[in-house]
Amino acid sequence: MNSIKQKSVFSFIIDLPNICSLLGLLSAVIGIYFAIQENFSAAIVAVLWAVLFDWYDGIIARKLKGRTKVQGEFGAQLDSMIDIVSFGILPAILLLSYGNYNVWFIPGAFIIVASSAIRLSYFNVYGLIDSKTYKGFPLDNNVLILAFVFLFEGFFKTSTFSLIIYALMMFLSALNLSSIPTVKLGGKWVYVLDIYVLALTCIYIWLL
DSSP states (O other), X not given: OOOSOOOOGGGGTTSHHHHXXXXXXXXXXXXXXXXXXXXXXXXXXXXHHHHHHXXXXXXXXXXOTTOOHHHHHHHHHHHHHHHHIIIIIHHHHHHHHHTTTOGGGHHHHHHHHHHHHHHHHHHHHXXXXXXXXXXXXXXXXXXXXXXXXXXXXXXXXXXXXXXHHHHHHHHHHHHHTSOXXXXXXXXXXXXHHXXXXXXXXXXXXXXX
C-alpha cells in the first residue's frame, strides 16, 4: 500500500509553471485551428508563442521557491505531453494543410510526430548530455526555423514552397533524432527569443 498521500489532479493546475505550460498548449490548439483553416500566418504566430511559454514555464519553475519534488515531476511530464502537441502534431497538421492534404504528405506528417515522440521519450529517460548540452536538435528550434522560412513564402509558388517545407521538416526531424551535441540555450538567450517572437509576431500580423 502506497503511504504517500496523493494530491488531486486539480491541485497541480494552480501551480504557476503549469499554468504557463497550459497557456502554451492553448497557443498550440489555436495554431492547429488556424493551420486547418489554412491561415498559416496566424498558425505560425501561435506556434511561436507556444515556444515562448515553453521556455518560460521552466524559468518560472526554477525561480519559484517552495515547489515540491512531486510538483516538479508532474510539471516535467505535463511539459513533455504539451511539447508533442506544440512541436509534433501542430507542425504535422501545418504540413498536411499546406500540402492540400495530399496523400504524399501523410508520411511526412507521421515522421514529424513520430520523431517528436521518440525524441521526447529519449530525453525523458536520459536527459541532457551535461548541464548545457542536448543530444540532437531540440524540437522547439524546429518551429523557430520554420517560422523564419515561412517569411519567404511569397517568393515561391505554393506547390514549390510545400516541397521546401516538406524537405525542411524531414531534415529537422533527422536532426532531432541525431546524436549531434546541441548547446542548450538559456540565460540571456531568453531575451533574444522574446525579441524574435515579438518581431515575427508583428511581421505576420502585418501580413494577415
